[in-house]
Amino acid sequence: MRYLFLLLFLFVTQVVSAADPLPSWNDGPAKDAILNFVKCATNDGCPLYVPPKDRIAVFDNDGTLWSEQPAYFQLLFALDRVKALADQHPEWKNEQPFKAILENDLKTAAASGKDGLLKIMAVTHSGMTTDEFEKTVRDWIRTARHPQKNVPYTQLVFEPMREVLNYLRENGFKTYIVSGGGVDFMRVWAEDVYGIPPEQVIGSSIKVKLAKRAGKPVLERLAEIDFIDDKEGKPVGIHxxxxRAPVMAFGNSDGDLQMLQWTDRKPNTFKALVHHTDAKREYAYDRNSHIGQLDKALDEGTEKGWTVIDMRKDWNRIYPTP
Amino acid sequence: MRYLFLLLFLFVTQVVSAADPLPSWNDGPAKDAILNFVKCATNDGCPLYVPPKDRIAVFDNDGTLWSEQPAYFQLLFALDRVKALADQHPEWKNEQPFKAILENDLKTAAASGKDGLLKIMAVTHSGMTTDEFEKTVRDWIRTARHPQKNVPYTQLVFEPMREVLNYLRENGFKTYIVSGGGVDFMRVWAEDVYGIPPEQVIGSSIKVKLAKRAGKPVLERLAEIDFIDDKEGKPVGIHxxxxRAPVMAFGNSDGDLQMLQWTDRKPNTFKALVHHTDAKREYAYDRNSHIGQLDKALDEGTEKGWTVIDMRKDWNRIYPTP
Ligand SMILES: [Ca+2]
Ligand SMILES: [Ca+2]
Incomplete structure (x- = not known):
């Protein structure tokens, strides 16, 4: 009887200690690759051991940690802001791309190209203090809903990737976002949603200027680009x-290729691509997509043996339970 | 007898638990202010309690964490580099400010002004990869000696400030350098010397560009200023x-005034100035110094009740034991 208890106890202990840190991942090469890399990185008897201070893991955001269709969510935020600000700008009724946005004619709005986009970004992302912008994003992320999925945007984060973030942090990794998106947009909600604090969010930025309002210092957001954290900007941003160089990097598009190559400079590093293959539960797109195009990086990743995560096969669920 | 042991035990326990975290500090208002702020910030029953994630402390470097006389140590590094590179540049024998530097005529070199300084910085801080620059700094900091004190520069860090850094980290603070000095210069040795990892060093920077050498990606350092992390640049750099805003800030000159004011935006924050008053053990200078001028910040700090650290009175030692 005593032996039976002991055996039962050992069994329970083993089950508990072997609890799956990645339950939303199906067994397969992608899950194995992550688990094996981390097991070895944290075992100082292993040839791939990584000392704690070098355990830096970088993650693209749009399309890697949350969805990015039918348009980058930050652009959808900007369009919502144009509508919210329209009352204060009667002239927009006759001025593109604002007229088209207010008429929900996104095709015409898109036809205004890069110039139109810069106009949209200028009125929605600059001309206020950093405190005011933060409050605007905070209100939006709490109340806005995705146009197709009709849920809050924070419901469209990838639960399997949140498990990876947690698993890495539990193993002494510092997790960073390295995104082409706006750093001040992401920092507002990244800590709540991903457990990543503001100081570990790297992104594109506009210039800010110290000024005084009512005798107190403020930072004013200017309509001038400071840094584009995309493509060749990603290694620059990381530096x-x-x-120091990351030992793990996760991306989903050609915009991440330079970041993955930069990580690949060091031996014994982990590189992964999230491949959007699930039209039913999320979206399916790669080589010909206008958002998150994955073409050259897919070829190079396949050739070099980087981990390609097949969302349809590798993930048994996509989004968190509401 | 048993009681005696018990009393002795209690006594020893109390002495150990009350071990002074700042032994290089003399008792006085500066030491009290630091200890009292941290005790309250970490006690959630205290009105000045600071949640762990907001425990951000920022430190200027030159003159705050290490000495800065007779010139910023990074400038002394640049002068050493000019001498080391002179063989490859025979033309410098006839070109200012290089000619003067090679002849140890620093007065003439200084007369070349900002243009001269930019020339010196260009040849010593750009035109190489980030890896190469890092190696150069690493070799220099290991071998170079201060021209007056004749010791390695890493011996000229302020032991009392290292105690503050350790004490804060033991109490859950993230410690940051926010310096006008070059970020890539400081990151090489800040972790060894201050326990501050590269990702918590903020400083001035030049532009870098992604390129390939022998098929591998590298970052090339360009002779173009990217960001000046001084004066109004310090709040920008912190942002x-x-x-997020710091709750503690330490500086030593008017270049830190905006950082201290920025920290002062939040209620219940700690601001301090290191005042160089010790001509015997270190250097004495303030309102009229060409390096580390402390004038407006001293007036404003005194008026607003910020902590002014009097090096001569408050510190029982300046430098670490070799
Ligand atoms: Ca992406
Ligand atoms: Ca200083």
């Missing part, structure tokens, strides 16, 4: 903000 | 790199 500038982290100052 | 850009940390994305």
């Amino acid at each position: 500038r903000f982290i100052g | 850009r790199f940390i994305g």
